[in-house]
Amino acid sequence: MNDAATRAITGLVRPIEDWPEPGVTFRDITPLLSDPAGFDAVLSAMADAARGLGQLDAVLGVESRGFVLGAPMARELAVPFLPVRKEGKLPAETRAATYDLEYGTATLEIHVDALAPGARVVVVDDVLATGGTLTATQSLVEEAGATVVGHLVMIEIGALGGRGRLEPTPLTALHTY
Ligand SMILES: O=P(O)(O)OC[C@H]1O[C@H](OP(=O)(O)OP(=O)(O)O)[C@H](O)[C@@H]1O
Numbered sequence: 001m002n003d004a005a006t007r008a009i010t011g012l013v014r015p016i017e018d019w020p021e022p023g024v025t026f027r028d029i030t031p032l033l034s035d036p037a038g039f040d041a042v043l044s045a046m047a048d049a050a051r052g053l054g055q056l057d058a059v060l061g062v063e064s065r066g067f068v069l070g071a072p073m074a075r076e077l078a079v080p081f082l083p084v085r086k087e088g089k090l091p092a093e094t095r096a097a098t099y100d101l102e103y104g105t106a107t108l109e110i111h112v113d114a115l116a117p118g119a120r121v122v123v124v125d126d127v128l129a130t131g132g133t134l135t136a137t138q139s140l141v142e143e144a145g146a147t148v149v150g151h152l153v154m155i156e157i158g159a160l161g162g163r164g165r166l167e168p169t170p171l172t173a174l175h176t177y
């Protein structure tokens with residue numbers, strides 16, 4: 001693992017206790033995003049991990065923090081960036097998946113014409129908690145006849161067991177709490 005990325009995450013991601021509800025330790029990435037060297041280290045490490053997954057046809061980013069990481073990664077890898085959005089935001093025909101979060105429920109959507117059958121994609125997000133977000137995203141990809149070759153997150157919250165829900169699809173996390 002990239003030491004500069006690990007240092008950036010452990011030094012710049014801020015724990016906020018009992019937010020957005022009691023019992024949750026929220027991992028706030030905003031201090032890292034405002035540190036250009038730290039942000040660059042994390043993006044480089046994530047792009048390196050994505051290159052290790054072999055040929056990729058697209059990077060999918062999950063709204064909203066997955067956009068912040070996924071779009072610059074797609075640019076670095078020179079592949080399309082495809083947004084997976086919260087309900088009601090995408091203008092053309094969509095498919096949808098509803099899922100549970102650590103603190104609520106949500107629905108994600110993707111444009112029906114975003115993915116070609118057979119496409120190989122990586123899904124990018126900032127945090128893996130319960131795995132609901134990435135599981136729902138994978139189901140959207142598979143409904144399109146495409147394949148998630150890997151999930152890629154900056155931070156894994158190990159105690160919530162999300163990794164197990166994603167098996168056998170590989171998950172790379174730059175840092176696990
Ligand atoms: O593994 P899970 O339990 O699904 O949780 C992880 C998801 O929760 C957060 O997003 P959130 O839905 O809070 O939206 P945001 O990125 O717009 O803040 C985070 O950015 C991940 O997408």
Ligand SMILES: Nc1ncnc2[nH]cnc12
Pocket residue numbers: 024025026027028102127128129130157
């Ligand atoms: N504890 C947490 N911190 C940041 N983002 C999250 N998404 C789900 N759980 C989270």
